[in-house]
Amino acid sequence: MIDAFQRSAEAVGATIKRFISVTEGVSYIRDLAAGAPISASFLPQEIREAFTETSFAHPDDAADARLCVSFAKAGIAATGSLLLELADPRERGATALPLLHAVFVKGSTIVADLYALHEIIACELNSPKSAYLSLTTGPSRTADIERVLTIGVHGPKELHVLVLEGV
Amino acid sequence: MGRATIKKKIHDTFLRRALKNFAAAYPVARAKAFEGIDFEGLRGRISDTKKAGLKELPELVSRFKSRAEQAGATVHVCATPEDANRTILGIIREKGADFLIKSKAMTSEEIELNPYLEKKGIRCLETDLGEWIIQLAGERPSHMVMPAIHKNKEEVAELFSRATGHECPPDIPSLVWTAREALRSGFLTGQVGLSGANAAMADTGTLAIITNEGNGRLVTTLPRTHIALVGVEKIVPSLTEALDVISVLPKNATGQKITSYVSFIKGPTGEGRELHIVLLDNGRLKLAADPDFSEALKCVKCGACANVCPIYEIVGGHVFGHIYVGGIGLVLTPFFHGFDKAEDILKLCIGCKKCNEVCAAKIDIEGLIVDLRDRIRKPVGQKFLFGTMMKNRRLFHATLRTLYLAQKPFQSAGGRIRHLPLILDSETKFRTLPPIAEKPFRDIVAERPGTGDQGPGTRKSNSKLKTQNSKLEKVLFYTGCLADFVYPDMCRDAKESLEKLGYEVIFPQEQTCCGIPARYSGEMAVAKDMARINTDVLLAEEANYVATICPTCTMSLKHDFQKLLEGDEAFREKARKLADKVFNFSELAARKIGNEGQWPEIGSMAVRDVVTYHDACHLKRGCGVHEEPRKVLRELAGVEIREMADCDKCCGFGGSYSIKYPEISQEVLKNKLENIKASGAQTVAVDCPGCKLQTEGGLEAAGSSVKVEHSATLVARRLRQTK
Numbered sequence: 001m002i003d004a005f006q007r008s009a010e011a012v013g014a015t016i017k018r019f020i021s022v023t024e025g026v027s028y029i030r031d032l033a034a035g036a037p038i039s040a041s042f043l044p045q046e047i048r049e050a051f052t053e054t055s056f057a058h059p060d061d062a063a064d065a066r067l068c069v070s071f072a073k074a075g076i077a078a079t080g081s082l083l084l085e086l087a088d089p090r091e092r093g094a095t096a097l098p099l100l101h102a103v104f105v106k107g108s109t110i111v112a113d114l115y116a117l118h119e120i121i122a123c124e125l126n127s128p129k130s131a132y133l134s135l136t137t138g139p140s141r142t143a144d145i146e147r148v149l150t151i152g153v154h155g156p157k158e159l160h161v162l163v164l165e166g167v
Numbered sequence: 168m169g170r171a172t173i174k175k176k177i178h179d180t181f182l183r184r185a186l187k188n189f190a191a192a193y194p195v196a197r198a199k200a201f202e203g204i205d206f207e208g209l210r211g212r213i214s215d216t217k218k219a220g221l222k223e224l225p226e227l228v229s230r231f232k233s234r235a236e237q238a239g240a241t242v243h244v245c246a247t248p249e250d251a252n253r254t255i256l257g258i259i260r261e262k263g264a265d266f267l268i269k270s271k272a273m274t275s276e277e278i279e280l281n282p283y284l285e286k287k288g289i290r291c292l293e294t295d296l297g298e299w300i301i302q303l304a305g306e307r308p309s310h311m312v313m314p315a316i317h318k319n320k321e322e323v324a325e326l327f328s329r330a331t332g333h334e335c336p337p338d339i340p341s342l343v344w345t346a347r348e349a350l351r352s353g354f355l356t357g358q359v360g361l362s363g364a365n366a367a368m369a370d371t372g373t374l375a376i377i378t379n380e381g382n383g384r385l386v387t388t389l390p391r392t393h394i395a396l397v398g399v400e401k402i403v404p405s406l407t408e409a410l411d412v413i414s415v416l417p418k419n420a421t422g423q424k425i426t427s428y429v430s431f432i433k434g435p436t437g438e439g440r441e442l443h444i445v446l447l448d449n450g451r452l453k454l455a456a457d458p459d460f461s462e463a464l465k466c467v468k469c470g471a472c473a474n475v476c477p478i479y480e481i482v483g484g485h486v487f488g489h490i491y492v493g494g495i496g497l498v499l500t501p502f503f504h505g506f507d508k509a510e511d512i513l514k515l516c517i518g519c520k521k522c523n524e525v526c527a528a529k530i531d532i533e534g535l536i537v538d539l540r541d542r543i544r545k546p547v548g549q550k551f552l553f554g555t556m557m558k559n560r561r562l563f564h565a566t567l568r569t570l571y572l573a574q575k576p577f578q579s580a581g582g583r584i585r586h587l588p589l590i591l592d593s594e595t596k597f598r599t600l601p602p603i604a605e606k607p608f609r610d611i612v613a614e615r616p617g618t619g620d621q622g623p624g625t626r627k628s629n630s631k632l633k634t635q636n637s638k639l640e641k642v643l644f645y646t647g648c649l650a651d652f653v654y655p656d657m658c659r660d661a662k663e664s665l666e667k668l669g670y671e672v673i674f675p676q677e678q679t680c681c682g683i684p685a686r687y688s689g690e691m692a693v694a695k696d697m698a699r700i701n702t703d704v705l706l707a708e709e710a711n712y713v714a715t716i717c718p719t720c721t722m723s724l725k726h727d728f729q730k731l732l733e734g735d736e737a738f739r740e741k742a743r744k745l746a747d748k749v750f751n752f753s754e755l756a757a758r759k760i761g762n763e764g765q766w767p768e769i770g771s772m773a774v775r776d777v778v779t780y781h782d783a784c785h786l787k788r789g790c791g792v793h794e795e796p797r798k799v800l801r802e803l804a805g806v807e808i809r810e811m812a813d814c815d816k817c818c819g820f821g822g823s824y825s826i827k828y829p830e831i832s833q834e835v836l837k838n839k840l841e842n843i844k845a846s847g848a849q850t851v852a853v854d855c856p857g858c859k860l861q862t863e864g865g866l867e868a869a870g871s872s873v874k875v876e877h878s879a880t881l882v883a884r885r886l887r888q889t890k
């Protein structure tokens with residue numbers, strides 16, 4: 001499943017890295033940011049804690065961050081997509097504004113296709129709370145000028161997916 | 168549609184190149200995106216659920232409204248564009264705002280929101296790159312998914328230079344970057360954001376929005392108020408149906424497996440935020456209840472019907488459509504914008520059915536276009552042609568005979584017509600025309616009793632033949648007018664081939680025009696009359712089959728008659744009975760392959776002629792026949808087939824279309840001729856007299872020596888050689 005996910009995601013211009021431990025992923029992200037401000041959307045405890053030396057940018061300054069770190073609830077092998085839960089508009093802004101977006105996803109949460117996500121999406125939508133789910137596939141793109149594919153329009157120009165294997 | 172506008176688009180070299188390149192690239196990308204996916208199953212589901220939804224659209228609307236409101240959204244149902252515009256203005260004013268940032272919404276184009284708001288002092292900023300380009304240019308989208316496909320990078324650079332105040336080079340990556348930078352401040356300062364939606368789920372009140380550029384997420388995130396302007400037909404019962412739409416849309420639109428972003432939005436998210444959903448009716452609820460045309464609302468706006476349309480490829484969306492473009496644009500325009508806006512564009516469809524083949528919602532787009540023509544104003548003179556002449560077979564056929572004499576002065580050596588008088592000439596010289604034959608096939612048959620039957624009433628003279636043939640399957644031969652009066656040899660070839668293959672072939676003299684020209688001109692009543700006449704004629708005598716050599720007739724007899732006579736108690740059953748018997752020549756010929764002993768072994772033929780095969784639109788997509796002709800050519804005509812690119816793309820004939828719109832017809836033909844030439848074959852095999860007329864006329868006018876032959880002729884030729 002992870003192999004298929006990797007193939008699909010790379011085909012749409014995402015960079016895939018496979019890690020055994022969260023700390024490896026964290027140091028990869030630090031290298032990517034190269035000292036520039038990092039913002040974050042929701043991260044599970046164990047990942048947030050691994051960013052020991054990083055202080056994330058204040059959510060209101062997301063527009064100034066170079067990179068945003070996120071965590072995906074699931075992935076889709078057929079298309080290389082990631083499912084992000086982004087009900088907080090500030091977290092959403094954080095994922096949409098910077099040039100680089102790095103997303104952790106657990107290998108075990110990668111499913112075959114869009115339809116296999118039905119239950120997990122339905123569950124979010126059926127809860128009484130408001131919801132904003134974002135299925136992200138590769139970096140932002142356009143072909144609006146002469147149909148020439150250009151990567152990086154209003155959203156991130158690079159999408160790095162950090163697959164955590166074994167979990 | 169103004170002739171001048173059409174010509175301008177035809178001569179717009181950039182537009183033509185852009186559309187041609189896209190037409191070539193799209194099918195490849197699309198096929199790849201659908202790899203491993205059952206497209207027919209997927210679109211069948213979408214069609215079924217949409218159809219069911221339309222039946223209960225008012226209930227779906229109220230269910231969606233109450234669920235979305237439970238989730239905290241405010242839902243406004245707006246009956247008219249004015250209503251929607253006013254509502255949106257009200258929301259913006261209430262927020263004390265004067266600036267609206269927008270992501271792509273065709274509904275906003277539909278209600279002409281920007282001009283309305285600008286007049287009220289609200290600045291609107293389109294943030295989808297393509298939409299921003301056409302906003303700066305003051306134009307409207309020429310494609311539903313790629314709004315600025317008609318603009319080249321030089322034009323874009325000029326527009327951006329003017330908008331940003333600094334020189335922008337015509338370099339695409341740098342232009343895209345300019346857009347990112349220029350629009351960024353808009354995102355950060357926009358007070359209200361407006362989007363469309365691709366699906367709305369009634370069970371949870373959720374919206375699904377599909378985008379690529381990331382602007383949709385910013386528009387629905389940064390401003391504290393989000394307005395979604397959504398056509399009511401976008402409402403589906405639940406996530407299950409929405410996932411099908413999300414799955415099919417990007418694949419069918421541009422050949423992407425999925426877009427960069429798919430957002431599911433339920434209720435306003437975050438403190439003090441508002442979500443307003445403006446549900447647009449604008450004729451949809453009425454259309455949903457229309458027994459004949461409700462199907463049009465199944466559309467998911469993927470734009471594929473434009474992507475494959477041979478006419479769209481020539482003239483683009485500013486001609487082929489109004490606000491919604493492509494095949495479905497022609498259908499929706501009368502309902503959303505009025506019949507006056509639709510009258511001209513409805514005539515532009517050539518009837519090739521290519522759109523039907525790819526439609527994500529399995530809509531019979533072409534059928535709806537033809538049916539809508541019944542409701543538009545008809546030109547003067549048409550009444551006599553269809554009302555009086557076509558219904559009277561003798562008068563019609565006598566007129567065709569007279570034309571034989573009238574055309575004489577225009578015939579050149581070899582008999583073909585190279586120049587027509589006066590005005591007609593400059594527009595029609597892209598192809599030469601075959602003359603009307605001195606003797607139509609029907610007269611040849613009538614004069615030679617014994618060589619073929621003349622149909623009911625003359626059978627007694629043939630009693631000997633009858634006993635001989637009693638074991639043979641009996642075929643009634645329906646030639647169609649064009650073959651009968653222009654290509655009698657083609658008719659003879661078909662008849663001889665079928666006889667040689669072991670059928671008894673009879674030509675009923677009372678047969679007349681299949682009614683398609685009347686139907687395509689919107690004369691539904693006349694078309695129904697023709698259907699009744701021919702149904703009676705072709706059922707008068709017991710026969711196993713009715714054979715045709717013109718796919719348009721095949722389609723008409725087999726499918727259209729049933730549809731036309733559906734509401735006619737006396738004829739419904741008869742039309743069905745006839746439909747079961749009707750087959751194209753190649754289908755009947757193919758049934759006998761391997762059954763007969765007298766054909767020489769193909770393997771023994773040293774050298775085979777090479778032909779390329781052109782699929783007639785109405786045979787491939789109208790009747791679903793494309794394998795049999797190839798089998799017949801290989802195994803009965805003994806030729807080798809070298810396929811050309813786009814073998815099933817229209818040749819540009821379309822009957823009277825090529826006379827009404829010669830400038831478009833010839834451009835479509837040009838593409839076909841290029842592909843024929845590239846195949847290297849010296850013969851084009853066809854199964855349609857219309858395709859033969861168009862392509863051989865074009866080849867001859869271009870000085871090519873390539874010949875065009877009906878399959879029946881190639882089969883008969885081999886048969887004569889081996890006898």
Ligand code: SF4
Nearest residue numbers: 476494516519520522
């Ligand atoms: S039938 Fe052919 S010409 Fe007419 S809209 Fe469809 S694709 Fe275009």
Ligand code: SF4
Nearest residue numbers: 466467469470472526
């Ligand atoms: S009519 Fe069919 S092909 Fe055309 S836009 Fe609608 S869904 Fe797509």
